[in-house]
Amino acid sequence: MSNDYYLNNPLVHKDRRLAKSNNEWAQSFECSDMRPLIICRGPIRKEAMDVFEEMGIEHYGILLSEKDSIVYQNALAPELRQLTDPQRVHRVPDYTGADKEERNVRIQQIISIAKENGYNSIFTGYGFMAEDETMVAAMEDAGLNFIGPCSKTVHDAGLKDEAKRTALKVGVSVTPGIDNATAITLVKKHSDEKALLALAKKEHLVLDQALFDDAESLVEKADVVLTAGHKKGIDLYTIEELQETIREQVIVMSHNYPENRIRLKCIGGGGGKGQRILPNPNTLEGEVESQIAQVAAQAPSLVLEILNEVKATGLGDNKNILIELNIETTRHQEIQVIGNGQWSLALGGRDCSLQMHEQKLLEVSVTTEELETALTEAVKAGRDVEAKVLKQDLKTLHAMEKESETFGEAVGLDSVSTFECIVDRDKHFFMEMNTRIQVEHRVTELCYALRFVNPEDETDFFIVESLVEAMVLLAAHGPRLPKPERIKRNNASVEARLNATNQALAPHAGGIIEHWSDAREGEIRDDQGISLHNPDTDVFMKYHLAGAYDSNIALLLTVGKDRLGSYQGLAEVLRKTELTGKDLSTNLEFHYGLVNWFLGNNINARPTTRFIVPYLTAVGLLKQKANNLDLNFAYEQVCNKAMAAVKDEDAKSALLDVLTRKQLLLVRPLENLLAEPHVLAGWLSLNQKYFELNAKGEIIWVENPVKVLSEAYHFLNMNFNADNPAASMIWDHDHEVLSQALNFYAELENILEISNYAELCKALVKKKSPVDTIESAQWLAIQSAHLGYQAGNEILSLLPFIGIQTQFFDLKVNEDLSVHIPESLFDKELQVQMAKVLVPPPTAKSDEILAPTGGMFYSCEAPGMPPLVKEGAHFEAGQPLYIIEVMKMFNKVKAPFSGTVDKVLVEDDGAIISKGQVLFKITPDEKAVVESPDVISARIEAQTAEFLDSIILSASLTAK
Template identity: 65%
Template sequence: MSNEHYLHNPLIHSDRQLGRRSSPWVSQFDCTHIRPLIICRGPIRKEAIDVFREMGIRHIGILLSEKDSIVYQNALAPELRVMPDPERVHRVPDYTGVNKEERDQRIQQIIGIARDNGYNAIFAGYGFMAEDETMVAAMETAGLNFIGPCSRTVHDAGLKDEAKRTALKTGVSVTPGIDNATALTLLKRHPDHAALKALIESEGLPLDPANLDEDLEAAADQVLAASYSKGVDLYTVDELSETVTEAVLRMSEDYPSNRVRLKAISGGGGKGQRILGIGEAERAGEMVREILNEVKTTGVGDNKNVLVELNIETTRHQEIQVIGNGQWSMSLGGRDCSLQMHEQKLLEVSVTLESLHLALEEAKAQGKTTEAAVLEQDIHTLSQMEDEAARFGEAVGLDSVSTFECIVDRDKHFFMEMNTRIQVEHRVTELCYALRFANPENSEDHFIVESLVEAMVLLAAHGPRLPKPHRVPRHNDSVEARLNATNQALQPSAGGVIEYWSDAIDGEIRDDQGISLHNPDTDVFMKYTLAGAYDSNIALLLTVGNTRLECYQGMAETIRQTQMRGKDLATNLEFHYGLVNWFLGQNINARPTTRFIVPYLTAVGELKREAQNIDLEHAWRQLSAREIEGAKGANGGGIEGSDDASLALTLDLKHTLLLRPLQILLDQPHLLSGWLSIHRDSYTMINGHVSWNENPMELLADIYHYLNMDLVSGAPAAGMIWEHDHDILSDAQAFYARLDAILPAEDWLAMQTLLSEDHAPEGVALSEEEWAAVQSAHRGYQSGCSILSVLPAIAETTAYFSLAVNDDLTIDIPERLNDAELQSAMAKVLVPPPLAKSDEIIAASGGMFYGRETPDSPLYVEKGDHFDAGDPLYIVEVMKMFNKVYAPFAGTVDEVLVEGDGMIISKGQPVFRITPDEKIVVESPEEIAARRRAATARYLEII
């Protein structure tokens, strides 16, 4: 988190040090006695440090993983810059351990650190063990105050199977499926109460057989819970996989047009989930092993339950922020998290009744009846979800903050799960609502809480005594973009060094775990290495506004001015710029589903495929020659040599002015996507040719501004417009500003018509010589501008604008963009695979290498094995996620070049030496040049 833009942000209130207030009622909720140990990392760790200090809490410690120690040279982690006491930094091998045994060891180590160093509270944020019931219970048993939901809530709400059962009991709508695969598996072996009682006796389980539930499946769950407590397995993964496969087959028969989702009960943040395509039931067993391995529940005695759920295909992912003290529970509005990929959220938008009502009024005023009907339904749905969330919170005894997650399908919604922790996107909510705690005997005696982290501390310290607060609106809307270490296809990109990051601008709220803090002595930005061991998130960028439109505009401006440079650095900053501008150009009230991002990326890939085939220099030469020839023709072939030379000189002077920003757009497809989106009405296709509806010189000025290339004194020349180009552009803008003032033209088309006339319009006091000079200047400023038409020509060629928002706010996704082969091909266009020799397969990304499904599974391939295209070759763990890598072609393994599982590999590193079944053909430079010239010629016909 940027310290300057958090501690001094006017959005942050001044009531945190409650003890300094004069009221005895308020002062009783002082929290300075809390001495927390922070056992999480990332932006939430820095945020917690800041909030705790503002509350007057001074005895603060953090865990620091050895895997985190490489990210900040000479100081280990950014947060250490604000941790003056080195004795408050406690080093551990990693935060959670790789299996149950190591996880238990880490829990005991944390308890020992707390006891030895005077900590009385634990803050786990939104990472690692924040939702681990065993960990929370251990902290409670040790007498430590866990700042978060208690172990009972974590069990009843955090475990996905228990949460689903609670939801059914409290009248909350849930998705079809099964939540007790392990119980059903156990009952195959022990099919009745007598068999279960015998099992209790034979295994010596800590459970009285007389207390078994009358319901057989519930009894099986009791036996399983006892087995987890003792640390024994009563079923095998193979048996569980068989049960899950049977459930998938049944669901496929009942819902033949839907896919099926598998979820480990202890998963979260995208981990431990897989979607089985239609007709892929036979892969269920493989998927079960993958997700259990991913959430590290493959050990003896681990709860390996897997939920089998219907995948709602038109899903919008919405969640409700909930808070409670164990007695009362209330909601704080919603967040739309549908813009996600690989179950990882990208752009999160607030959903509040205040905002929806404003949007509804505007839609009605504009006569958008269909859109208004959708907004009215959304108001109804949000109200229902908020009510269900509050009731569910009370049912599970929620005594902190949690998130009630739902999937929304038009006028229906289904409870998905409750995350019993603070969310990464919690700031989206706290920027919209504050909490007003008032004295029950005097409502004027009150205090305001605007931070959910602060609310968690208050609830941990004084929960039962806290009265139910009122929610106070702060802003109608907020939006958060997750800045991640991913490449242009949104694939995790481990490694890289941030060498420079521009300061946050006014209105930007940046949570960046302290990376942006400068050296306090030299004011120099300090380099930061992105480690691949943990989550890919670098920072959270937030904006607020009175409307969603203001939020999106603020986010676009924030990203426009953000500059980040580094070595081997790949982020999704450009993706966010393109995406935010796509919505600004379409409709910011659009209702994307969770399946939107991949088709969108595919469309962007199509833009790049076309753009990289255009030889801009060749196009410029051809257009310049055409323009000079056209000028001769316009003068009956009698243009003087001096005029010919003058036009040639003018075109030469405008060469870099026009081509520099154009080339950037052609090279950066996400930037091109955004610019096209906000300018889709700037042109019209007439008889197959581009006709501009706006002055091309104004559009050119907009391109420079859009690319943050405005002239700035002292800025590097490589990143801004060059001075001689700026002079030409400024002169052109001043010239057309004067024309706008004297010519009676309503728009650009009318202006062009007037300027084509032989005489000045009636009433315009210009002599024939002056009018001729005006026309000459106009021709000079417009010369060469036809090259700009290459941008809309690309959009037309790829049918880019067929991806559009409908009147009912749904998004029309053309069928081609859902084609799996095209999606895969365009991902490779966005991020071409590393160059490889024809006799090797190299790593597409860095991370940790695994050659098998699980530690007990056979290797995917060994020396001498033949593989077919599409066969799995290895797994790379990067940024928490396990990514299976498949063979791009058929061949035979001659040698495995990685020593074994757990080895760190880097992008481009040879993994296998192979002999391909067919020789790979690589285009020569001459063939590439010829192909580009041919493609450019086709575009010249449109231009």
């Protein structure tokens, strides 16, 4: 339906809001008496504020933490430009607390703030304590209306072990694995029912006796005892005992699934936190038993990392960790599901496979309408293999949607949640349900709206387009809401997460955004108000990316009639976005390159979760090759080769003049592409159809290089605009030359009735015009103009030369839509090496180790444990030296070489460190060999000279 329909139909509330509806039944679901306290941050906080106001909810407040406050050194928090009443802005030290005890203090503090300030409901969005059963239960007990799934649903669906057991009971397929490691650990210590009961008596535990008696196995009975222990706040096993159990179970699973890696996942993790993947045994040395033992030996350390990351090391914390099969060819898909406790409804899917370190980067809608459109086009075009894949995807989508509704009803889902699956070819497995609205929820709501119909009168209805609004409606009127029907808004949508990361996608904290261009037509930008200007001066207000929380800056979304349209829209948004600042590093260029990679290969490609790191490695290889080429020297060589092909001195002089005047026209866009490897990757992907190799291995353009050059300026957002700074666009005299060339070829193609560039070149080397309307003198002038417009264009071949030399084009989409990734791109050493090419580490003296980024320093794996390295200790290359927490993720930093620690320069764990800070004074085992400038220069000159052998001059030029 069109927007006009929503605006003009009297039965549909305008602006998607019930408060403006004209019918009595719809108005009975009005929510203006809700007074919510928003205790989340980021884009969802600003979105909630906007939705609440449009719903007529005037009394709401927001919670800021002290960590939030350091973000706004130069300006107010963006939300405070909208919420100007200081009585509705509340502050706490942080949102969750460092451990269980502090978390409980924070919960009570939030309840007090709500009670003292007249709030009757709580909105947690998609972060912090949105899935914390303890917190939700505390809010409910305090009489506050929790806008989200109730505590029972959070328990039954949110705890990953409980969710898997429920899924099995209702016939939902699950990932193979072990979901009761803590119960197994307890049974190892207390090996029969009598021993478990004795333990419960000794610790004065309050058992659910009926549940204990009904449990069919000893391990299930142990689970009941563990639950009682959690409620009392005591541990019935040690972390060391749990680590040993998991080590043993990894051995068992590795024997059962020798070809797969194993994933360890905390039951309370989320958003990429609390997960680690063990290496594949066959990548290690030795016989099979030895390989498996080496893998299992890594598990205890990773268990500790996981528990630390999700802050589950305290007494009474549920420390259960799932041991799951890691499906190697997996695609990560999820179904948006909504319910009121009685009914559940699926709202289509999202493909979230494009991720790194479990952090999603690009999220794409998966809808029945879009798949049917793609299937129809594939059948029509005769792409039978692709059509078969799309048909299976449609079948899988419907199966996942049905299972999500079944599971939602089984756990009494009474709000919005996400049913997450992994898809492996024609199979799919349920992973977990996230009992909260997710970051990527807009991908779904841009495709589907909800139509609620009066059961007594089918002409009486209202439509909801916002999932946040749906959550409020369910919190206020859940049992009364009839099961809605989903109605289509758009066939496809896509979301790019704009993050504060460097070119290797590692978090980059501390930058300041000083300018951000306004959102363009077709761009949906959720940025918590960062890009809003000062309402009085219309000046952009600086924003500090402090890094206390996650690295997300904004969510950029577009829609389309199909996936191609949504990708093209996103590419255009990214092309025009200007984002600059001090010490600012984002993944904007990465997204621009990635989206264009799909546009240049196949937007229906089915990448797996393993795609991004090899892709980054391929981009690193492009950068490495570009670093070893001298662009100006290459252009000089092209000119020399062109001059040598011309014998007439007057012609040679004229050609030299043309080549000199065209140098900056040709070199400037190439300089920009060589400087930005992600942008170069996108350009190569889009333009690979415009060139080919002949039998000699020489690069031949099948499209007119003049058009390629013009499109390169457009691709780089360097189009001519008299109002723009000269540095950011094509220069006016170059623009004039390029425009003349484009007009010349457009007119010539029209006169000769030749659009194919190769055919045009063949015609232009003939002595006589192929059409009688062009006389000999005019034909010579046309040939001369063609020679001038093509002169020097061979330098453009430097770009495909880099792609060919690095085998970038071997990373491609297969006929069955799977992605072919060259085996070399999975090499761990190469991946690490190329990450350093993309982001060279800070320059250090030979006796220093520097911080690669800002963050929080930890010397050991957990409080009370010995440091990873001590002063005087020897370390080997690859050995962990310390842990750095950057934007909520914990990263072990490994030694780049072997040596001895002379002095540790960071005294306290939890200390804030900055990029380039000296952390250790060391004595390396071997002195580093540094290349001399002469050696570097000789290498660059030699590799640049190699480029000459890969190109041929234009047909008209060689004919001269």
